[in-house]
Amino acid sequence: MTKKVVTDLDVAGKKVLVRADFNVPMKDGEITNDNRIVQALPTIKYLIDNKAKVILFSHLGKVKTEEDKAKLSLKPVATRLAELLDQAVPFVAETRGQELEAAINSLQDGEVMMFENTRFEDIDGKKESKNDPELGKYWASLGDLFVNDAFGTAHRAHASNVGIASNLESAAGFLMDKEIKFIGGAVDNPARPFVAILGGAKVSDKIGVIENLLKKADKVIIGGGMAFTFAKAQGKEIGTSLLEVDKVDLAKELLERAGDKLILPVDARLATSFSNDAAAGVVSIDEIPADKQGLDIGPESEALFAKELQGAKTVVWNGPMGVFEFENFAQGTIGVCEAIAKLSDATTIIGGGDSAAAAMQLGFADDFTHISTGGGASLEYLEGKELPGVAAISDK
CATH class of the missing domain: 3.40.50.1260 (Phosphoglycerate kinase, N-terminal domain)
Known part of the structure; x- marks a missing residue:
């Protein structure tokens, strides 16, 4: 209604x-x-x-x-x-x-x-x-x-x-009307190709979103800390990178179900510890040393994600690509911002939370069609859930 x-x-x-x-x-x-x-x-x-x-x-x-x-x-x-x-x-x-x-x-x-x-x-x-x-x-x-x-x-x-x-x-x-039209419209009736970009720390925070968008989107790009749980599910060495051990089997299942629809990073910016000053170079996702951790996607991943975004007519992005608060690990998020900003004929939406903060902090706020004001509400909308506050509004 x-x-x-x-x-x-x-x-x-x-x-x-x-x-x-x-x-x-x-x-x-x-x-x-x-x-x-x-x-x-x-x-x-x-x-x-x-x-x-x-x-x-x-x-x-x-x-x-x-x-x-x-x-x-x-x-x-x-x-x-x-x-x-x-x-x-x-x-x-x-x-x-x-x-x-x-x-x-x-x-x-x-x-x-x-x-x-x-x-x-x-x-x-x-x-x-x-x-x-x-x-x-x-x-x-x-x-x-x-x-x-x-x-x-x-x-x-x-x-x-x-x-x-x-x-x-x-x-x-x-x-409120703008949020309903942009986020609800992107999920329910997107112009295609529809590409979703999901980042952030944990798979567990985005399970429902990933599952719903795998059904709705043409491509789902995964970055941020949660990408390492997917890498582990593929049998890769991830060093001391963020890992949700109890979500590895779920990541395997999602990879099998998604086929080539799910796009993962191919390289990572490394650190010796969780610190802006601990930068330790860039390596292939297949070559992360046991004593180092990935805090951002690498340049080849940026290029891959930009290529997958070419021609997209609807883009929804939720979650940064790395620890963007650290200057040395903000480049992946900047790269995604730049790639989306170059899409002249697309509806581009940031689903609130850290990705909205990143886009504003990094100076890209004006390059998106819509930046959501709701973090948790945006996530649940992207999951396809009915929002009580929206449902309660009188129908026309």
Whole structure:
């Protein structure tokens, strides 16, 4: 079913609850990266321009103790949002009660306010994270309509997404809609050839994704630490490289099932230890010494992956090719970024997490069609799972 989008709602004069993803990195009470706030602006501005009364809320971090509350207030987010919108964003440091209700009821058309971190409700019995029905119903009672723009939490059934949507007419915000169209579309109805690139440390983190994409994609390229578990499954010496011993048999099974659809590295950049300063050259994947470890794919693998990407019409990438945080082992990830950036006629998608961080950190953010804002949500979508936060949004 196609989900309603914010443009399908009659928002003028209405109190519109907006679940945003303002789970931004903080240090000493200061926001260190405001990308998630910026990503929410199109939906918020649309509602302002169309005379809605906008009530924003989000989670921030994990709140387990009273001490966490002091460090995880959304007040700095409201302050930054006011700067970006160039208008006041009053903040109510409550998640329920008379002060919050009065602030909402005093809103005028086109005004915006924000209330406190939804996970403050987790202190007493995890009411938010366990989708407490009474809490979802209460929050829904504060508004006339609900817009869910928080794809990053769409894989979780919480009171602030599923709970509210169960009690109120709802729609996807522009960011949520974009995620549904790009990631959902890539998995369900991709333009072909469709090439998936999977990296990261562990096979166990990506089993479902690998299995689903082997069914859907024309090629699946494997890099990162998990490539060494596949190399071990082929009987190769991998030295002290990352290995999931209990996943070797699964890797063998996937190799047999995939045939030539699965593309693995042919060389590796080595280190004597897990350190940027421990670089020890490049060798064939068949010649890794017993006392060294691979921390990145090598140049021949970069060339192979670039060749496999040529002519692709849809590319989905999740997980770096090596320890990109170490300058000496970032080249494989840079090489993949460059190869994807050269695809002029393809839909190119990064499925959140470390690969999104790598592309932004390495300066390639503008070279992709879409960079997902959700790590876990993107992975589960790529696995083909139904996301509760998406499923709960009203159908058109």
